[in-house]
Amino acid sequence: MDALVTTEWLAGELGASDLRIVDATYFANFPGEAPRDAAAEYEAAHIPGAVFMNLGELRDTDSDLPMMLPTAEKFASRMQSLGLGDGSRIVLYDNSPHRTAARAWWMLRTFGAHDVAILDGGLAKWQAEGRETASGKETLRHRHFTVWADSKTVRTLDQMKANVDSGAEQVVDARSPSRFTGEEPDPRPATHAGHIPGSKNLRYDALLNADGTWKRGDELKAAFEGAGVDLDRPIVTTCGSGITASVLAFGLHLLGKDSALYDGSWSEWGADRSTPKAMGARETVDG
Structure with a gap:
């Protein structure tokens, strides 16, 4: 199947x-x-x-x-x-x-x-x-x-913190551009706006056609590459709570690419006072 x-x-x-x-x-x-x-x-x-x-x-x-x-x-x-x-x-x-x-x-x-x-x-x-x-x-x-x-496909807060320093894995955020840049506040109480430093933004519905079917092949590949994602390097997907990050993970699977997912996503990172938060398309970092 x-x-x-x-x-x-x-x-x-x-x-x-x-x-x-x-x-x-x-x-x-x-x-x-x-x-x-x-x-x-x-x-x-x-x-x-x-x-x-x-x-x-x-x-x-x-x-x-x-x-x-x-x-x-x-x-x-x-x-x-x-x-x-x-x-x-x-x-x-x-x-x-x-x-x-x-x-x-x-x-x-x-x-x-x-x-x-x-x-x-x-x-x-x-x-x-x-x-x-x-x-x-x-x-x-x-x-x-x-x-x-299989915990190999799941990333924790500590692993994501370490990755900010190492850059070993690309982080791709499925939220809207306005949520990603911090222009729009997060809907969850006591959660900072912005994104994980160094991450890239690819709104999840960019992987779908207007009728809700999935893009395939070169068109799907172009969506990731247009967001600056190198499909030959390791990738972690993230979003607000781990829901739409899974859309990116499935899209990568359709392209034959494995990925990991940050399960806590921004609901964890954005509410944690110890994490750095980036704002804007060109990053300024708080924390």
Whole structure:
């Protein structure tokens, strides 16, 4: 199974015994935004057979940070309860402006699942094509999900601090240019504006076409290179909370490039008084 699958392909695979479809829609619902309920939207309309992965709860709930990875044991338990297990082919989709299926993809890969794909265009494309949807909840029989984690793709605060000095890994920030430069304040309380010194800015939706499908090949490569990213050097992605950083990570995967992700992202770095913060497109550093 390819990492990116089409609506036509998925329609032809519906009902396959090893296929698991997952709605991974999540809304941050920052102050000033019209609130949306991902679970309610899933129950109103989803791709037939899809289960709902609640990313808002699939995190380290003991952390003050919004979206830190849960323990491997917690993740495996949640996957088993959704009917996702060893040997499953998992197709993820969402209906979020933040393309949150990419976060679910990154988490599944981090915790040992390998046959995982994203539906190109998500639920919006599926519905635009007039394809069937279901309502209510779906339940699948529990399947064993092996507890395993690969920390090589995850970066911590201390590792990111060390990288500011070493420059060993390029840091690519998926937030908007105005958030990156500090022109726009961070929506989280007590969080400094700006970005990690030395990082580059590539807004996540630059990897997508106007219809929500993914850019591919040279066009996708050009998006990274246009942001000053050297695709032959190590890369760490970051954003506000680790959600849209996963979009960049998936885009790199489509180009055959491995990357790491700073899970705490700006919600951690920007609130930590010990970290330097850069402002503007041409950097001035505070701290």
